[in-house]
Amino acid sequence: MSKSQDVIDMFSEYVMPTYAPSLVLTKGKGTRIWDADGMVYLDFIAGISVLNVGHCHPRVVDAIKLQAGELMHVSNLFYTENQARLAAKLSTLSLGGKCFFGNSGAEANEGLIKLARLWGHEKEKFEIISMNNSFHGRTLATAAATGQEKIRKGFDPMPEGFYQIDYNDLDGVRAMITDNTAAVLLEAIQGEGGVIPADEAFMTGVRELCDEHDLLMLCDEVQCGMGRTGDWFGFQGYGVRPDAFSVAKSLGSGYPIGAVVSGPKLADVFQPGTHASTFGGTPLACAAALATIAVIEEENLITKATVTGATFRAGLEALIAKYEPVTEVRGKGLMLGLVLDQAAKPLTDIMQTQGLLALPTAENVVRFLPPLNVKESEIEEALEILDDSLAEWLGIDTEE
Numbered sequence: 001m002s003k004s005q006d007v008i009d010m011f012s013e014y015v016m017p018t019y020a021p022s023l024v025l026t027k028g029k030g031t032r033i034w035d036a037d038g039m040v041y042l043d044f045i046a047g048i049s050v051l052n053v054g055h056c057h058p059r060v061v062d063a064i065k066l067q068a069g070e071l072m073h074v075s076n077l078f079y080t081e082n083q084a085r086l087a088a089k090l091s092t093l094s095l096g097g098k099c100f101f102g103n104s105g106a107e108a109n110e111g112l113i114k115l116a117r118l119w120g121h122e123k124e125k126f127e128i129i130s131m132n133n134s135f136h137g138r139t140l141a142t143a144a145a146t147g148q149e150k151i152r153k154g155f156d157p158m159p160e161g162f163y164q165i166d167y168n169d170l171d172g173v174r175a176m177i178t179d180n181t182a183a184v185l186l187e188a189i190q191g192e193g194g195v196i197p198a199d200e201a202f203m204t205g206v207r208e209l210c211d212e213h214d215l216l217m218l219c220d221e222v223q224c225g226m227g228r229t230g231d232w233f234g235f236q237g238y239g240v241r242p243d244a245f246s247v248a249k250s251l252g253s254g255y256p257i258g259a260v261v262s263g264p265k266l267a268d269v270f271q272p273g274t275h276a277s278t279f280g281g282t283p284l285a286c287a288a289a290l291a292t293i294a295v296i297e298e299e300n301l302i303t304k305a306t307v308t309g310a311t312f313r314a315g316l317e318a319l320i321a322k323y324e325p326v327t328e329v330r331g332k333g334l335m336l337g338l339v340l341d342q343a344a345k346p347l348t349d350i351m352q353t354q355g356l357l358a359l360p361t362a363e364n365v366v367r368f369l370p371p372l373n374v375k376e377s378e379i380e381e382a383l384e385i386l387d388d389s390l391a392e393w394l395g396i397d398t399e400e
């Protein structure tokens, strides 16, 4: 029996089947990942945008090792230097306010929602407007904010006060505002929704609507943040400042950490006793995050996301003319989607057997989220595998 089969058998016996995983992976380095049977893959999923600095970056590994031997956890009943330094860094890079730390994207968004509710409480503002096809997490409140029926199905009754409107429909948002609206929550680029960037006019229009009606603009940067789109945070590419945003996924390079990051307006809404998290901002999690940010700065990965992203995008766009089912390339920086006129899963399955991992999304989109330090040569290699996989998928004979 193969090593992989052992693991798969134990999963089917003991792990709740919330996912339908495929490969058994054992080792990662940079953009490459190895399975239990020794096959190597180019990883253009990167933990769904968790590994923006690649697998096992030595700088992050060393920071975790060092901190694990010093102090892992003390609870938030005590001050720790790493949490202070990380909060200062995130604030400086974004809105100039304060941070609250948790452990995941859902927990960060739950924190954003609670922050908005507490801010609006005296004015009876509690409704949250979010977008159709958005994704904000799997807790009850974040699932209620998520604009996808399938994520809420079977979990009724959902928390009240969540309403959705089509992404990029500014008039729709305007029409949905009531005296009870507290906030508009959106992703600058929808990830799970199919790699769809917000229109410029929509982002600036939402900001104006929020100012006009005394609402909070909240951004979910869990997937598109941390340099992915060629800015530290996706909203920065629009020249718009939300009142607060969430970040998680790539913040700790695989060590779980999430944060609510606010501007000055919301910096002191949470007070002792109003919100908390046991594992939020431990010295160990913050060491991983500080090292991740240092790598992004030292390796110039914000610029690289734009530059390498442009090369990759050009290569993807060339496939539109070559293969009829390829209709469009969407996204920004190194968050790119290849749009097909049919289901993407059969194609990504072939890509996987040829050594390239990418994520089928929103049925007909192949989503690419490579590490931001992916080499140009690895982009070329991925494009060749993709080209071969498309030919195999469509039954085109490429032998001359």
Ligand SMILES: *Cc1c(COP(=O)(O)O)cnc(C)c1O
Binding pocket: 103, 104, 105, 106, 107, 109, 135, 136, 137, 138, 187, 191, 192, 220, 221, 222, 223, 224, 248, 249
């Ligand atoms: C992944 C994701 C989340 C949820 O993050 P978890 O860490 O899985 O809870 C929330 N919002 C967006 C945009 C995401 O991509």
